[in-house]
Amino acid sequence: xxxxxxxxxxxxxxxxxxxxxxxxxxxxxxxxxxxxxxxxxxxxxxxxxxxxxxxxxxxxxxxxxxxxxxxxxxxxxxxxxxxxxxxxxxxxxxxxxxxxxxxxxxxxxxxxxxxxxxxxxxxxxxxxxxxxxxxxxxxxxxxxxxxxxxxxxxxxxxxxxxxxxxxxxxxxxxxxxxxxxxxxxxxxxxxxxxxxxxxxxxxxxxxxxxxxxxxxxxx
Numbered sequence: 001x002x003x004x005x006x007x008x009x010x011x012x013x014x015x016x017x018x019x020x021x022x023x024x025x026x027x028x029x030x031x032x033x034x035x036x037x038x039x040x041x042x043x044x045x046x047x048x049x050x051x052x053x054x055x056x057x058x059x060x061x062x063x064x065x066x067x068x069x070x071x072x073x074x075x076x077x078x079x080x081x082x083x084x085x086x087x088x089x090x091x092x093x094x095x096x097x098x099x100x101x102x103x104x105x106x107x108x109x110x111x112x113x114x115x116x117x118x119x120x121x122x123x124x125x126x127x128x129x130x131x132x133x134x135x136x137x138x139x140x141x142x143x144x145x146x147x148x149x150x151x152x153x154x155x156x157x158x159x160x161x162x163x164x165x166x167x168x169x170x171x172x173x174x175x176x177x178x179x180x181x182x183x184x185x186x187x188x189x190x191x192x193x194x195x196x197x198x199x200x201x202x203x204x205x206x207x208x209x210x211x212x213x214x215x216x217x218x219x
Contacts, residue, residue, distance in 0.1 A: 001092050002043045002044065002093070002096070002117075003096040004040060004043050004096075005087050005099065006032070006046070006047045006084060006099060006100075007047075007080055007083045008026070008053055008101060009080045009083075010022055010080075011050070011057075024102060026101075028100075028103070028104070029101050032045070032099070032101065033045055033064075033066060035104060035105040036105060037066070039105050039107060040113075044067075046067065046070060047067055048084065049072065050071075050072060050080065051074070070083075070086065072086075076167040077169075077170060077172075078171065078172040078174075079173070081138055081173040082157075082167075082176065084098035085098065085157060085160070085161075087145070088145050089148075089149075089155075089156050089157055090145070094144065094146070095142065095145060096145065100138070109140075115194070116194040120192070121192050122185060123144075123151075123181075123192060123194070124141060124195075125142075125194075126141075126195075127140070127196070127197050128140070135186070136174065136177040136178050137174060138174050138177060141177065151184045151185055151192065163180055164176055164179070
């Protein structure tokens with residue numbers, strides 16, 4: 001099973017600084033569920049959410065048969081964002097891509113994912129904006145699961161996220177990815193990452209790292 005992984009949380013809580021209102025993420029979810037059926041017909045959408053969000057829309061989730069719902073205990077802002085990484089430890093999952101609810105899936109992105117899936121590379125990263133100034137963005141990464149533990153040393157999600165603190169701060173999830181995950185796949189002599197570059201950060205000298213410089217590709 002291949003998973004498109006999302007986090008949805010914070011129903012009834014105040015809007016975090018520089019984040020959208022909760023309803024905007026709910027609308028984004030419904031748009032992406034439809035886009036996933038078109039762009040990723042053989043993938044499954046999995047939504048990780050806190051209890052408050054689940055209970056607020058319990059009837060709606062029960063009627064939304066085309067997605068999988070995973071309930072998670074409350075967590076700080078960016079730790080909840082890292083719920084998207086839970087499927088890498090699910091033995092029924094072969095690959096997972098982590099995505100943002102406020103960012104619509106695109107044809108160009110899907111083509112990049114399919115190219116990665118046909119390769120032997122174990123990790124995937126996309127940079128597609130001038131604001132993407134780091135190698136791994138929380139909602140633009142993917143992993144094949146079979147050798148994730150071999151590459152990272154992490155046996156489960158709790159152990160993985162436990163290597164750092166400060167998840168109350170926005171951006172901490174991406175700090176985690178770039179400090180503790182990216183080096184595991186990009187180090188010289190051990191690299192297994194396909195990096196699609198359109199705009200933003202461009203890797204220069206990563207051993208075995210695939211870089212796409214097709215800036216003018218159309219969506």
